[in-house]
Amino acid sequence: MEIKKIKETCLYVTDLERTRSFYEKKLGLNVIGEVKGRHVFFRTGTSVLLCFIAEVSAKAGTLPPHYGTGHLHLAFEVAPEEYESWKEKVRNSGIPVEQEYDWGKGFFSFYFRDPDQHLLEIVMEGMWEK
Known part of the structure; x- marks a missing residue:
């Protein structure tokens, strides 16, 4: 058995509109998912960049809570x-x-x-x- 690659990477951000503008408009990444006030996801080749508001993703929901700082x-x-x-x-x-x-x-x-x-x-x- 082997792990083939890292499928997704997550960053915790403070402003989704600013984040979307940076990654979409300045770097040219395609948005593939978005929930206003929670997250925006970008396609990066065969991987995905997930950008979450930490305080929102830290709350329990359907998936285990997760968040980070720094x-x-x-x-x-x-x-x-x-x-x-x-x-x-x-x-x-x-x-x-x-x-x-x-x-x-x-x-x-x-x-x-x-x-x-x-x-x-x-x-x-x-x-x-x-």
């Missing part, structure tokens, strides 16, 4: 030939790039923040496979 980190994987275009897209959207890192063997990534100060990273596909 600034989290996640990385989006892109094709190596699209890496520079993504860096330009982020900068042209008015989002400061905090740092770019050379991982060696031709692999790079860069870091930036979302409106809730979560640390986001764009990383070249294949970096962990080699």
